[in-house]
Amino acid sequence: MKIKIFTLIMIILMVFTASAHIFALDSGDSAPSFVLIDMERNYVFSKKTYGKSWLLIDFYATWCVNCNKELPQVEELYNEFSDKEFDVFLMATDKEGIDVVAPFFSERPSPVRVLIDKYQKASKAFGVESLPTMFLINPDGKIVFKTVGFHEEDIEKLRNILEDNLNE
Numbered sequence: 532m533k534i535k536i537f538t539l540i541m542i543i544l545m546v547f548t549a550s551a552h553i554f555a556l557d558s559g560d561s562a563p564s565f566v567l568i569d570m571e572r573n574y575v576f577s578k579k580t581y582g583k584s585w586l587l588i589d590f591y592a593t594w595c596v597n598c599n600k601e602l603p604q605v606e607e608l609y610n611e612f613s614d615k616e617f618d619v620f621l622m623a624t625d626k627e628g629i630d631v632v633a634p635f636f637s638e639r640p641s642p643v644r645v646l647i648d649k650y651q652k653a654s655k656a657f658g659v660e661s662l663p664t665m666f667l668i669n670p671d672g673k674i675v676f677k678t679v680g681f682h683e684e685d686i687e688k689l690r691n692i693l694e695d696n697l698n699e
Contacts, residue, residue: 555658557677562588562668563656567622567646570633575620575646581672584616585693589643590654590664592624593635597681598663602641604686605665608693609643615697616670619643624654624662667692 591598609619623632628649667676678685
């Protein structure tokens with residue numbers, strides 16, 4: 532009897548673990564919808580953003596060491612391309628929400644728009660499993676590039692994609 536219960540529990544755990552990976556998005560997939568608030572507590576609707584410009588969505592947390600290493604380079608990309616139909620959403624996934632994120636960015640202002648994903652609804656919709664994770668979305672709402680973790684070469688890949696598509 533104990534073996535049957537143990538086997539059943541293991542099967543259930545495997546199904547749930549496998550299902551988490553089924554929903555992970557990658558290049559070629561349509562970007563999912565979300566509604567979040569920004570630092571000024573304005574609602575941001577992805578449906579109003581997709582289809583207008585290139586969008587880099589960076590899932591981030593204030594406590595994440597690699598996120599904070601990556602952020603200056605993401606801001607550099609924003610400054611380089613923001614006048615060419617390119618935008619960045621920094622999706623702050625801190626569980627404490629705006630109570631932690633607002634003081635962090637008041638001490639360290641950023642030119643990119645910070646959205647609060649306190650309940651990880653957008654993170655789950657995108658299938659984010661670790662931080663940082665970035666998605667580059669084209670004006671058609673399709674994911675054209677995804678990177679997990681911080682790798683300087685990925686910033687260069689993003690720059691090349693943006694140069695190829697925004698400097699036409």
